[in-house]
Structure formats: structure tokens, C-alpha cells
Amino acid sequence: MKTLVLVEHDNTDMKDATLAVVTAASQLGEVHALVLGSGCGSVGEQAAKVAGVTTVHVADDASLANQLPENAAPLIATLMESHDAFLAPATTTGKNIAPRVAALLDVMQISDILSVESEDTFTRPIYAGNAIATVTTSDAKKVITVRGTAFDKAATEGGSASVEGVTGAGDAGLSSFVSEEIAKSERPELTSAKIIVSGGRALGSSEKFEEVITPLADKLGAGIGASRAAVDAGYVPNDYQVGQTGKIVAPEVYIAIGISGAIQHLAGMKDSKTIVAINKDEDAPIFQVADIGLVADLFDAVPELTGKV
């Protein structure tokens, strides 16, 4: 089987999310990578070095600078004439593009796969990860998004794929990019952080969130996450949200502070290796999944913890 992997990138650097998708694709067959962008030659070179990738297709065009799905999907659909499976990371970019490709190909997409059981059978989470479904597709071509935490990352060195240019139909004239507000941070990205410190509604305000959570995260070199309640209350921006409909994370250590542990939040973090919970409510559901729990007022316990680590 010939697979086509959508490379996640910002026109300069390839993102780690790509590497888990390469691993999933390599379980299906030959791995080709696709870089859609503008001025994205360096990304093509990085993708060519990923172990397991044999060919990199680079579509470098102004209309693809922001990977607008209206422009990207027709190009991918055309490339799928000579590939059997399209795999994208289950990131907001992948989720935006892949279903559009699937519909153009008249294929039912398989979202957020956790494992490849055979060339037509996969497992995927449903009901916020409270159930795992095994699904078999009857479609000849496959369109798949891949959960990044479920597959090992392919090595970024060791490959020597050939790089080929491809051209698309250009601007579909349906959409245009206006602007982007991307948080610039020295902090590790949530989906690749080794340690995550996450705060909930109990923090009470954005000032307190900053005052209590940030110093601990700084001390640990951790990424910062939040529950939906904390995001909805405006303590932190939307891209901090961990959960069923936010980011799915699986760090070495996840420290949940003032988070009660709604099923929607647990769906986003329960695959973390070690879960630590600090909450003053001893009946909070978060303690049912935590490896280490501390029943305490977070405003006392967290500063003390920050001082002692």
C-alpha cells in the first residue's frame, strides 16, 4: 500500500505531530510525505530525513501558505489517484483538511486512530474515550487522522527520501487568510511537553492562574494546560484547553491543580504516565485516576511545592 502523510509545519519547521503519523503510515505500507505551503523548502528537506519516508511531495505555492482546506483538498484528492491511504495528524490543521479530502474522494474518514490492526481495520476512541471502537472500512481508498499520543514518533534522522515538486490548481477563490494570533512562548508545546502543569476553575482568576501555576511550570520546565472551565472563564486562552474537544496529551507527568476531573477533561489526559492531583475536595473524580493525590488548598500547597522542587 502506498500512503500519503500530511506534514504539519509552519513553512519553516516540521512539527513533531508529523512523526507519529509516519509511524502509523509505515504500519500500512510505503510512506510518502506531503508538504503543502509557501516558501516551505526547508520543511521538505526535514521531512526527507525522517526515517521510513521514501518520497516527499512538496507543493510550494502562495495559495497554500496557510493550508486553507479549500485550496489544499483538491490537490490532495488528485495525489490520491496514485496513493491508497491519506493520513493526517489529528491536529486542528489535519481535522480541517482531511474530511474535505474524504468527501471529495467519496470516502468515509476514520478519525483519531489509536492503532492499526490490519490494512483496513483500526481502533479509535468514541464517547470522549470512554469506549474504544474497532472499525473496518470497506472503502478502497482510506482517509485517516492519527492521534499523536498513540504512536511512537519516527526518528527525525536516518531517512533519505527523494523530494519531488507538485503543483495544484492554485486558489479556489472560496476563502482567504486574514490574520493569526499565535502565542509566542518559550514553553514546550502541550502535545510534546514531558511535564504539564494544568489549572482549573478553582484558581479563580487569570491573575491567580498566572501567580500560582506559572512559577511551578517555570521551575519544572513544563507546559501549561487548563480545564475547559478555566478557559471558558477567560483565565487562559483557548489553546491551553486539555480534553475531549481540546488537546489530547500524554506527558510523563501531568499535574492537575484545582481540576475536579470531568470525563471530558479526563479524556484529554488519562494516558499520561504519572498523574498528580492537588485539590481540596477529597471526593473530586480526578483522585480516581491520579497516581499521587494531595488533598489541600492549592493556594497553600502549590507555592510550597514550587519552593521545594
Add this chain to the structure above:
Amino acid sequence: MKILVPVKRVIDYNVKPRVKSDGSGVDLANVKMSMNPFDEISVEEAIRLKEAGKAEEIVAVSVGPQKAQETLRTALAMGADRAILVMTDDEVEPLGVAKILAKIVEEEAPKLVITGKQAIDDDSNQTGQMLAALLGWGQGTFANEVDIDGESITVKREIDGGLQTVKLGLPAVVTTDLRLNEPRYASLPNIMKAKKKPLDEKTPADYGVDISPRLTTTNVSEPPVRQAGEIVEDVDALVAKLKAVGAI
């Protein structure tokens, strides 16, 4: 301008789903069902656009069993003008739903379709994007803010790194994210009024599209259960534990 709002009847947000012991699926017997939370946000947004004078009519649509009528009545009670139920007891996949919706769009000619970014039962996150592809329309997914200006719509989208704003020509498809708005509760008088609003019943056969499933679910199982660990006494004990597991 007319807005079409597809809504889905799903397990209530607050219910913990139970996997059936025979592995055939999730037990939905006697479980509270509600409108998919993201679809509530879609209905609310459509109503706000109407209240702002940017839309004249809101049509709610659902593809599902007879009981999805209740979900449509909820949309009508919130403020939708009329509803269409495409009745089927079979499970229809996102691709099938998108094909039915595309036919309804042909008949109804809305300028805008607003729907939830994902349903909280199958967590697919596909229908809106597929519908946009089938119609050849632009798509503004994971909307945090929308603004209609004449023949175009500006959508601020929630993306992994922050926010992205795109401009789409109308007609277009928008899928909603959590921060777009806070849906209203239907008032009792509006719930009563909703009972008199028109609700058309159709079947998938009326639209002549092939919605036979492409995927077969062979097993549904419980995820591995995490065992509760240990409650420590104080911060010193927590630090010791963190050191023991090599976290710090």
C-alpha cells in the same frame, strides 16, 4: 438570508457512557439524551444573527430516529423557525449525513450552514467539512467568532497555536467551537410555542442518496482502567513521590 442548522441527538453531556458487555456498542437504553452541545451553540449563533438583522429564517435539521423530534423542538423553542427531520433508525455516518444535508441545501438554498464541530458520541469532527466539500463552499471550522458583512463572512477559528481568522465568500459552512457563545435556555412560553412551529418529516429515500455505511464496527470495548493511586499527607511527601518516579 436563510441559515440551516443541522443538529444531532446524542447522549447527554453529563452521562458517563457504559460499554455493553457483549462488545456491541454503548448502552443507550434509558439514558438521558440531549442536543449535541456544539449544535446548541450553532442554534444560538443563528438566533443571534437573526436578532442582529443579518438573517431572516432559521431552519433546523436532524438526521436520526423519531425521537430526534425532541431535539428539533428544543431548537425551535430556542428560536429556530421551522425544522426538518430526516427519519431513520439506522446509524448514518458523517459522509451520509453530509450527502443528505447537501440535498437539503439544494432545496432550501441557505446562505449559511452552522453546525457543531463534532458530536460528543462518535467524536468524528467531519460532517461540516464534508458538506462544504460536497457543495464546493468555503468552510470556517472551530469558530470562536463570526461576523457577516454583505457577501462574505469572517470567521475567527480556534487552532492549536491560538487563533486564526479567515474570510469566506457566502454561501459557506461554519462549524462551532466552545467559546463562540453561551446558548440560551428555552423559556416555558417558547417551549409551548415551539410545539406549533412546522416540523417536516422526511426519510433518506426522499433525497435519493446512498447512505449505506462504509465502516463496520466489529467491537466496542472499555478503555484500560486507571487505578487510583495514593493520597499523600503533605507537600513534602508529594515531593518525595515525584522524586521516586523520576519526575523531578
